[in-house]
Amino acid sequence: MKIPSFSEFAALARAEGYDEVLERTWPAGSLVETHAHPFALRALVVAGEMWLTIDDHCRHLRRGDAFALDKDLAHSERYGDEGATYWVARRVAPANRS
Numbered sequence: 001m002k003i004p005s006f007s008e009f010a011a012l013a014r015a016e017g018y019d020e021v022l023e024r025t026w027p028a029g030s031l032v033e034t035h036a037h038p039f040a041l042r043a044l045v046v047a048g049e050m051w052l053t054i055d056d057h058c059r060h061l062r063r064g065d066a067f068a069l070d071k072d073l074a075h076s077e078r079y080g081d082e083g084a085t086y087w088v089a090r091r092v093a094p095a096n097r098s
Contacts, residue, residue: 003063006087009021022087036075042068042088045086047084
């Protein structure tokens with residue numbers, strides 16, 4: 001899978017209604033206990049690896065893998081020996097309902 005540039009990822013995310021796009025980098029071996037975000041998101045892993053756990057389901061994500069989370073969805077994260085970097089698009093503002 002060809003990974004888009006950050007600007008391509010951001011443009012597509014904004015066209016899909018996401019209003020915040022940023023890069024997140026986590027150090028090797030980081031563990032983020034169960035938590036939730038007050039926004040929906042979609043992300044693309046661009047370096048390293050991570051494990052994303054929702055309920056009893058754990059996904060191993062590597063470079064080129066994408067994931068999405070609904071607002072307020074409880075999950076935990078664990079990062080590999082090299083850490084991980086992902087680009088994340090957040091839908092912070094309420095969706096425009098016509």
